[in-house]
Amino acid sequence: MKDHSTRLALIRLLADGQFHSGEKLGLALGMSRAGVAKQIKIIQQWGLDLYRVQGKGYGLAAPIELLDNQRIAELVHCQQLELIPVIDSTNQHLLNQIGQLPSGAVCLAEYQQAGRGRRGRQWQSPFGSNLYLSTYWRLEAGVAAAMGLSLVVGVAIAETLQQVGASDVRVKWPNDIYYRDQKLAGILVEMTGKAGDAAHLVIGMGLNIAMPTVATDMIDQAWTNLSAACSPLPSRNVLAATLISRIHQTLDEYEEIGLRGFVERWNKIDNFFNRPVKLLIGDRVVEGIARGINEQGALLLETDHGITAYVGGEISLRGC
DSSP, X not given: OOOOHHXXXXXXXXXXXXXXXXXXXXXXXXXXXXXXXHHHHHHXXXXXXXXXXXXXXXXXXXXXXXXXXXXHHHXXXXXXXXXXXXXXXXXXXXXXXXXXSOTTOEEEESXXXXXXXXXXXXXXXXXXXXXXXXXXXXXXXXXXXXTTHHHHHHHHHXXXXXXXXXXXXXXXXXXXXXXXXXXXXXXXXXXXXXXTSOEEEEEEEEXXXXXXXXXXXXXXXXXXXXXXXXXXXXXXXXXXXXXXHHHHHHHHHHHHHOGGGTHHHHHHTBTTTTSEEEXXXXXXXXXXXXXXXXXXXXXXXXXTTEEEEEOSSSEEEEEX
16 A cells, blocks of 8 residues: 555645645655645645645645544444545445454545445545545345345435434435435445355445535536535534444344335435436436335336336436
8 A cells, every 4th residue: 555644744734724834844744845845736636625825835725624543433333443544445445355344344534546436436535525434234134135225324324414413414316315406425335245145235425525626527416515514514523433323323223124114214304205306217217206215225206107116227316
């Protein structure tokens, strides 16, 4: 793994949002001003909203609260909690260790170089702006029992965000968190396992907290930040611990009662419930009224032909 210690030390110096001269930064890091400028260019590529003002030095557009592994560990019981500031993908990191991890193991990052969403899409992951975490879960009931797991995790995340002040947060089938028809967070569940054996699940979440617009050029849908939905913003460290705890608690509940225990909770906070929607199924478009989900996690769509359940595959849901 590449050594990023100098860049991380530089970010810690800049995290207060104040201006810092290149000379003072160089003295603190043991390098020349030219060396500092080189490192600045690299961390700008990580998505930090960082600029230079003549006579003042370098500064972030706003202070950032860096994640603190020790503080999070004090707030949540977790057998294994890793904070890797710069990583390719938190999901992939855990997938690479399946068979060696305790159920409930968590990986957090400040910046993902190869974050991904559903269908292999890239997930924009600028440094220190959002929350990127993954957890490993061993589901003893097997692969078939994992149907609808992203819905259950979505309920856990949305309910948690509502409790910290984002009261208008909703879920969008099958794996997104929305605020006022804009994407706030995404969930990616990846699974391995053989028939008749336990399912090994890695559940990833990316939550926009204060993502700078400079990092959003490649986003092709309406998006928003938690900062727009919740004021004041909760501490990133406290929020990370709260979400980890709630996700683990919800997964325990899911193992006991299955998806049917979450249908009512989902429908209560479904962003498109009783609203006109379009389902994109390959080249086909189906329009109707969304009527929530059933006990198999299928989307219920009412058309002139009645109510039909849709599940899995290459299906996308859009509001009309």
